[in-house]
Amino acid sequence: MPDTEKKKKKKEYIHAFTLCAEMPWAILHSKLVEIQGFIIRKMMAGDGFGGGHYDGIKAKDKPRTSQPGDVIVLPLFGTINKRMDMMTQISGGTSIEKFSKDFRDAVANPNIKAIVINIDSPGGGVFGVPELADEIFNARAQKHIVAIANDMAASAAYWIGSAADEFVMTPSGMVGSIGVYTIHEDWSKAMEEAGVTSTIIQAGKYKTEGSPLAPLSDDAKAAIQASVDFYYNSFISSVAKGRGTNVTAVKNNYGQGRVLNSDDAKAAGMVDRIDTLDGVLARLGVSQQNSKAVRSEVGRDRALAEKELELLQK
Numbered sequence: 328m329p330d331t332e333k334k335k336k337k338k339e340y341i342h343a344f345t346l347c348a349e350m351p352w353a354i355l356h357s358k359l360v361e362i363q364g365f366i367i368r369k370m371m372a373g374d375g376f377g378g379g380h381y382d383g384i385k386a387k388d389k390p391r392t393s394q395p396g397d398v399i400v401l402p403l404f405g406t407i408n409k410r411m412d413m414m415t416q417i418s419g420g421t422s423i424e425k426f427s428k429d430f431r432d433a434v435a436n437p438n439i440k441a442i443v444i445n446i447d448s449p450g451g452g453v454f455g456v457p458e459l460a461d462e463i464f465n466a467r468a469q470k471h472i473v474a475i476a477n478d479m480a481a482s483a484a485y486w487i488g489s490a491a492d493e494f495v496m497t498p499s500g501m502v503g504s505i506g507v508y509t510i511h512e513d514w515s516k517a518m519e520e521a522g523v524t525s526t527i528i529q530a531g532k533y534k535t536e537g538s539p540l541a542p543l544s545d546d547a548k549a550a551i552q553a554s555v556d557f558y559y560n561s562f563i564s565s566v567a568k569g570r571g572t573n574v575t576a577v578k579n580n581y582g583q584g585r586v587l588n589s590d591d592a593k594a595a596g597m598v599d600r601i602d603t604l605d606g607v608l609a610r611l612g613v614s615q616q617n618s619k620a621v622r623s624e625v626g627r628d629r630a631l632a633e634k635e636l637e638l639l640q641k
Contacts, residue, residue, distance in 0.1 A: 398611050399433045400443045400604075401426065407451030407483045421448065423455040427462065434466045441471040441611050444491060445604060450482025450504060453558045460565045463490035473611070476500040477604050481586055485597075486562055489569040494598045495607055502592045503582035505566065507558040509551060512539040572596060 405420030433442050444463075463472060467490075474480070474488035476496035481504040488494055488502075496502055518525060518540070525540045536547045543551075563577045570577070580595045581587075589601045602610075 397436075397439045398441045398443060398608060398613050399436075399439050400445050400608075401429055401433065403444055403446045403448055403484060403487065405448055407448055407456065407487075409452065409455035420451060423459050427455075427459055430459075430462070430466070434470055439470065441473065442466075443604070443607060443611070444472065444474040444488060446474060446476050446480040446484050446488050447478055448481065448484035449479060450484050450486075453483065453507060453562075456483045456486050457561050457565060460487050460490040460569065463487065464565075464569055467492050471611075473607055475602070475604055475607050476502045476598070479586075482506070486565060489566045489597075491569070493600075494570070495600055495602050496589050496592060496598045497603055498589050498601050500589055501586040502597055503586040504584060505562060505577065505581050506584040507555050507562060509555060511537055511543045511548075511551065513542050514539045515541050570596065 403421050403426060407421050407423060409423045430442070433439050466472060471493075472491040473493045473495060474491035476485075476488065476494070478497050478500040480488045480496065480500070480502045485502050485505065494502075515525075527535050527538060527540060529535050533547075533550070537543065537551060563574050566581065567574045567577045576596070581597055582592075582595070587595065587597065589598070592598050593601055
């Protein structure tokens with residue numbers, strides 16, 4: 328790879344790593360650590376980005392027929408981000424913009440009687456998630472919407488799923504991780520030891536607040552905490568609305584940031600019942616033969632999303 332290309336890739340890695348540290352996340356902490364580690368490994372190896380993602384259901388992947396009473400399965404797999412940006416290229420996952428378009432198409436289709444949101448995701452960034460959850464909740468008046476944790480619906484993924492009419496999870500599944508966080512990296516000592524001196528020149532009192540080139544000030548920490556609290560309150564309020572409960576119950580009984588197994592989640596009221604995707608489709612009147620056909624329509628998308636795990640294990 329030419330030196331100019333290597334420099335370009337290095338800048339991309341630095342941007343991606345900084346993005347991890349600066350944006351608020353509704354994701355399993357272990358997953359974000361994996362993503363950061365993956366970026367570092369790729370940076371050291373000098374490789375380009377790569378990863379599978381769900382980029383919307385293509386025309387040829389849509390149900391082959393559109394008869395009255397159809398059920399459509401929409402996959403919500405991998406790390407969730409608003410757009411198919413650099414972060415999604417790195418870690419794989421779902422674009423909220425693409426998913427929202429497919430969801431709207433399904434709601435507008437008079438032949439579709441029910442929408443199943445098939446979830447297997449550790450969560451992701453918060454941007455676009457409240458809007459999607461509201462859209463799903465409001466669509467309940469038009470379509471029967473079922474979300475299923477098959478097998479993981481954590482953080483932002485649970486936020487989205489909780490807006491459905493009904494939330495189901497597989498017997499071996501996990502749901503929860505209700506919380507928001509961000510990470511500040513202080514590189515100042517490491518840079519000092521490396522003999523690097525950085526001088527920040529700015530206009531605007533808070534323009535470089537939270538910079539990794541200096542220790543985090545009390546004012547900056549308070550501002551970051553306020554941002555995290557804002558999204559957390561939006562998260563729990565949305566879950567409370569979708570699940571038909573109150574904010575206090577969500578705060579105290581829905582895991583407090585932990586993921587719960589199926590028995591505990593059911594007892595806490597986080598899900599309505601425990602079942603498989605085939606079981607959900609059967610209850611919606613989809614025969615076993617048609618169930619396999621519906622699942623095959625989204626199988627390629629899941630296969631792409633599963634490349635995420637393969638990449639992270641390299």
